[in-house]
Amino acid sequence: MPRPQKCRRVEQLPGFTCFKPSGIPLTELDEVIMSVEEIEAIRLRELLVLEYEECAEKMAVSRPTFHRILAMARQKIAFALINGSALRISGGNFQLAQHKLECRRCGFRWEGTVCCRRTVCPACSENDWQENE
Numbered sequence: 001m002p003r004p005q006k007c008r009r010v011e012q013l014p015g016f017t018c019f020k021p022s023g024i025p026l027t028e029l030d031e032v033i034m035s036v037e038e039i040e041a042i043r044l045r046e047l048l049v050l051e052y053e054e055c056a057e058k059m060a061v062s063r064p065t066f067h068r069i070l071a072m073a074r075q076k077i078a079f080a081l082i083n084g085s086a087l088r089i090s091g092g093n094f095q096l097a098q099h100k101l102e103c104r105r106c107g108f109r110w111e112g113t114v115c116c117r118r119t120v121c122p123a124c125s126e127n128d129w130q131e132n133e
Contacts, residue, residue, distance in 0.1 A: 008037040008069070009060040010094040011044075012114040020086035032080040035092030038073035045070055102132040 013036065020026055037059065044055040056066035080087040096113040101121075103109075108123035109132060120127050 005093050006061060006065075008040070008092070008094045009058065009097050010036055010040045011058065011097050013096065014039050014089050017089045018086060019080075021084045024084070026086055029084070029086040031086045031088050032076050033091070034073060034076050034087060034089050035094075036089060037092045037094045038069055038076065039089050040094070041066060041070040042073050042077070100132040101129045104128045104130060 018026070020029055040059060041055065044050050044058060045052070050058070052063055052066060055070075056063045059066060059069075061069070077087065079085065098111050099114050100109070100111055101114075101119070103121035103124060103126060105126045105128050106121060106124040108121055110122055112119065112122075114131075118127075119129065121129055
């Protein structure tokens, strides 16, 4: 019996969840499914250019596990690009990280998750916040 998969830590949900070649309806395309933690691995390593050890620490997994997640994500992206498949980000075994946030408009402080452009201040509903250490 395999060991249960450890829950991975994800900083933020992706702002977009489907990418496809232009000019072809989604219904006519094969889909490649990427998990949320796979896109998080791509974000940390390729976009933020963090070292493997730091990426693994941020996701609360071992370095070899992070490497496997990243390798699988790269393979899926390559397959979708080469074969003209749609790429859908969905599912996985993850937990969103909690951040200390502060509204720049009203000064309200709260703890919550960061969801791209959808995070708003609970007090004034503005989308003008910063992470507070």
